[in-house]
Amino acid sequence: MRPKLAMLCQNNEDNWDDFLAGVVHAYNTSVHATTGFSPSFLMFGREIPLVYDAARPVLQLPKISNYVEHLSRYRKIILKAATDNARQQQQISKQRHDRHRQAPVYEIGQLVFVKQPGARSKFQERQSGPFRIISEVGNNHLTYLVESDHVPGQYQVHVNDLHPC
Numbered sequence: 001m002r003p004k005l006a007m008l009c010q011n012n013e014d015n016w017d018d019f020l021a022g023v024v025h026a027y028n029t030s031v032h033a034t035t036g037f038s039p040s041f042l043m044f045g046r047e048i049p050l051v052y053d054a055a056r057p058v059l060q061l062p063k064i065s066n067y068v069e070h071l072s073r074y075r076k077i078i079l080k081a082a083t084d085n086a087r088q089q090q091q092i093s094k095q096r097h098d099r100h101r102q103a104p105v106y107e108i109g110q111l112v113f114v115k116q117p118g119a120r121s122k123f124q125e126r127q128s129g130p131f132r133i134i135s136e137v138g139n140n141h142l143t144y145l146v147e148s149d150h151v152p153g154q155y156q157v158h159v160n161d162l163h164p165c
Helices: 002-008 013-029 039-044 064-098
Strands: 111-115 127-137 143-147 154-158 162-164
Touching: 002 013, 013 039, 039 064, 127 154
Parallel strands: none
Antiparallel strands: 111 127, 111 162, 127 143, 143 154
16 A cells, blocks of 8 residues: 555655545455455455446345345355465465475485574574484475584474575
8 A cells, every 4th residue: 555655645745644545445445366356345245336336236135134144145155265266376376486496305414504593683693503414304305303513402404494514
């Protein structure tokens, strides 16, 4: 929303709140690529009518209980479709990311550096080591058991936290 507000308030940054309602309305009524639906449709089960929209036919239900039942059933279908769309978009993003990602395979006995966990200052070392790979945990080349001559104990480390020496 910030870029849209910035675009509308180019000359005067003091009046951004005048445009906020319109930008929020545009966001809530636009279809999002991840879900395939607008946020207002997911929230209320219908699109928010706009001033320039033509009159829509009114759904006639004989009883209020039929309306609630219809709305409940319809909402479940829409939320399931939105969830499925979001999962599909996640898979597409993962495939795009994994296309250029190669998980390195380390050999037993190979020396590696291990990423330092937790918060650190700007000038602290990002990695410690060297550590020697003792064994592979599982058969997927993603987790290894490492130990060091300088640090007592063995540590289970994910491949993302390992860097070859």
